[in-house]
Amino acid sequence: MKYVPTAVRRDLRxxxxxLSQQRRLLSLTIADVAQRAGVSPTTVANIEQGKAVRTDSLLSVARILQMADGIVTATDPYKTDLGRLRANEQLPKRVRR
Incomplete structure (x- = not known):
């Protein structure tokens, strides 16, 4: 089994x-979410238990639970202070082909 750093395991949990709390707030069962997301109930349970799953499965479940947009937005480097400061100085003004 592949080593997963402690901080990553904590983030997954x-x-x-x-995601589990959101599912319950929406009054959905694991089976409901699995069917709508096109994954197995075991995959949904693994996500809720903090186990590693495929990224597309995670985002499919998050989309059903109306949380995918927040995840995608949270990873936008231009939304961070450092990203906004460095964007103008590091990105090329044009790209050669």
Missing amino acids: LLGTQ
Whole structure:
């Protein structure tokens, strides 16, 4: 089995807990989410338990739970202070072909 750093395991558990809470707030069962997302109920359970799953499965489940947009937005480098400061100085003004 591949080594997963402690911080990553903690993040996976937290993300799984939050997705599980959202599922319950929407009054959906694991089977409901799995069917709508096109994944197995085991995959949804693994996500909620903080186990590693494929990224497309994770985002499919998050989309059903109305949380995918927040995940995608949170990873936008231009939304960070450093990203906004460095964007103008590091990105090329044009790209040669």
